[in-house]
Amino acid sequence: MTDAAQTSRFDELALPHLGAAYNLARWLTRNDHDAEDLVQEAYLRAFKSFGGFRGGDVRAWLLTIVRNTCYTRFKRDRAEDSTEVFDEGRHGVDDRAGDPEALALEAATRDQVRAALDELPAEFREVIVLREMEGLSYKEIAAVIGIPVGTVMSRLARARAGLERRLSAGQKKEARLELPRGE
Amino acid sequence: MSCREENETLIHAYLDGELDLLAALKLEAHLRDCAVCARDYRNHQALRAAVIEKDLFFPTPPLLRRRIQRALRAAEKSETGRSSLPLSQRLRFVSRRYGLITAGVAACAVLLALAALRSIPGVSRPSKNDMLAQEVLDSHIRSLMENHLTDVTSSNQHTVKPWFDGKIDFSPAVRDLGPDGFPLLGGRLDYIDGRDAAALVYGRGKHFINLFIWPSGGSPKEKTIGQLGYTLVHWSQNGMSYWAVSDVDRTALMQFVRLVRANPSPAH
Numbered sequence: 001m002t003d004a005a006q007t008s009r010f011d012e013l014a015l016p017h018l019g020a021a022y023n024l025a026r027w028l029t030r031n032d033h034d035a036e037d038l039v040q041e042a043y044l045r046a047f048k049s050f051g052g053f054r055g056g057d058v059r060a061w062l063l064t065i066v067r068n069t070c071y072t073r074f075k076r077d078r079a080e081d082s083t084e085v086f087d088e089g090r091h092g093v094d095d096r097a098g099d100p101e102a103l104a105l106e107a108a109t110r111d112q113v114r115a116a117l118d119e120l121p122a123e124f125r126e127v128i129v130l131r132e133m134e135g136l137s138y139k140e141i142a143a144v145i146g147i148p149v150g151t152v153m154s155r156l157a158r159a160r161a162g163l164e165r166r167l168s169a170g171q172k173k174e175a176r177l178e179l180p181r182g183e
Numbered sequence: 184m185s186c187r188e189e190n191e192t193l194i195h196a197y198l199d200g201e202l203d204l205l206a207a208l209k210l211e212a213h214l215r216d217c218a219v220c221a222r223d224y225r226n227h228q229a230l231r232a233a234v235i236e237k238d239l240f241f242p243t244p245p246l247l248r249r250r251i252q253r254a255l256r257a258a259e260k261s262e263t264g265r266s267s268l269p270l271s272q273r274l275r276f277v278s279r280r281y282g283l284i285t286a287g288v289a290a291c292a293v294l295l296a297l298a299a300l301r302s303i304p305g306v307s308r309p310s311k312n313d314m315l316a317q318e319v320l321d322s323h324i325r326s327l328m329e330n331h332l333t334d335v336t337s338s339n340q341h342t343v344k345p346w347f348d349g350k351i352d353f354s355p356a357v358r359d360l361g362p363d364g365f366p367l368l369g370g371r372l373d374y375i376d377g378r379d380a381a382a383l384v385y386g387r388g389k390h391f392i393n394l395f396i397w398p399s400g401g402s403p404k405e406k407t408i409g410q411l412g413y414t415l416v417h418w419s420q421n422g423m424s425y426w427a428v429s430d431v432d433r434t435a436l437m438q439f440v441r442l443v444r445a446n447p448s449p450a451h
Binding site: 007010011015018019022023026027032035036039040043044047048049051053054056057060061064068072075076101102103105106108109110113114117128131132133137138143146148153154156157160163164167 | 191192195196199201225226227228229230231232233234235237238239240241243244247248250251252254255256258259331334335336337342346348349350351352372374377378379
């Protein structure tokens with residue numbers, strides 16, 4: 001294949017996933033500017049290794065590169081999240097949301113959900129993005145992140161518990177601010 | 184509590200459509216009987232709905248697409264001449280990406296290595312093989328400096344080997360050599376000689392060994408090159424080209440090479 005043909009084939013296959021790439025990058029870096037730079041760097045890396053690509057899921061392949069580029073940059077710039085420290089091994093009752101009411105979760109606003117997701121450590125945030133926004137299967141998520149499926153399952157459970165805990169805490173705070181109805 | 188813990192992952196898997204029919208039916212029956220688990224289920228369901236419905240997908244900036252296409256065109260132009268880029272231009276590229284200090288270190292390493300090459304009697308201009316050696320050494324050094332040694336970090340060959348599926352068009356043989364003193368640390372995608380390469384990373388004490396593998400013909404005869412405290416050993420085997428690079432002592436590296444060559448295909 002000529003270089004020009006290869007380039008346009010890359011464009012055809014990879015550019016349609018720009019939206020997914022940018023969304024993941026934006027959720028990981030948590031700002032527009034870094035996300036744009038990161039996506040550009042990821043696309044260049046993808047382009048350079050495209051010569052050996054022989055089919056399969058282009059989106060998953062691209063998201064893997066976006067993710068790796070992002071974590072490389074985190075390490076390099078020492079720009080660790082100013083969120084909770086990620087701890088795979090931690091497990092226990094304190095992860096549970098404390099029985100938030102389903103209604104309270106449904107009442108959460110978009111800003112509240114966005115803020116809660118932002119607060120999660122990156123490793124939890126990304127499984128939520130890949131599962132809920134990209135609709136990847138557990139197996140696909142495992143391949144993108146490079147972890148076993150079992151770890152995907154436990155991270156997802158804990159990510160969701162983390163969100164539930166934050167959102168229900170937020171709702172409780174809101175409820176306390178309301179005027180008493182006077183029983 | 185144990186009922187909750189037992190069913191927690193199952194409930195999530197059920198919501199994500201990942202349970203087989205039998206397991207799903209079993210869980211549904213349990214949810215009918217167990218109020219605690221049923222409440223967990225409702226909460227997780229509500230959370231999923233909250234996340235999905237809120238449309239948290241960030242819209243792509245409109246100009247990004249064009250910006251990337253321009254960058255790809257530029258990369259395409261420089262791609263054709265990349266391996267023959269003069270050292271000064273490559274260093275400028277490095278300093279833009281990695282900062283001046285790391286670029287300085289890279290510059291010294293590469294300059295000295297190249298100078299060492301040129302000082303070999305009888306070699307006035309690097310041959311293609313010498314340039315390939317240079318590229319392999321560059322990749323090795325870069326993997327250390329970037330602090331990006333592995334894309335997949337695991338000592339388990341059954342995790343590392345399948346990780347490459349779908350990412351490259353060949354399947355490298357992966358073996359943990361921990362019992363022999365060379366633990367597998369993980370794997371990485373790399374790019375050498377104009378194509379994808381698999382990099383398997385091993386440890387030896389405080390040192391790292393990069394084992395680069397890509398499909399290629401070539402002689403099974405081992406060639407050893409020493410450059411500035413690094414040793415590179417390369418050979419071909421079973422249609423693959425292998426390059427082992429490290430600053431570990433030569434005896435240890437040769438031992439590593441022997442282990443890799445002895446049984447390239449791991450028992451499954």
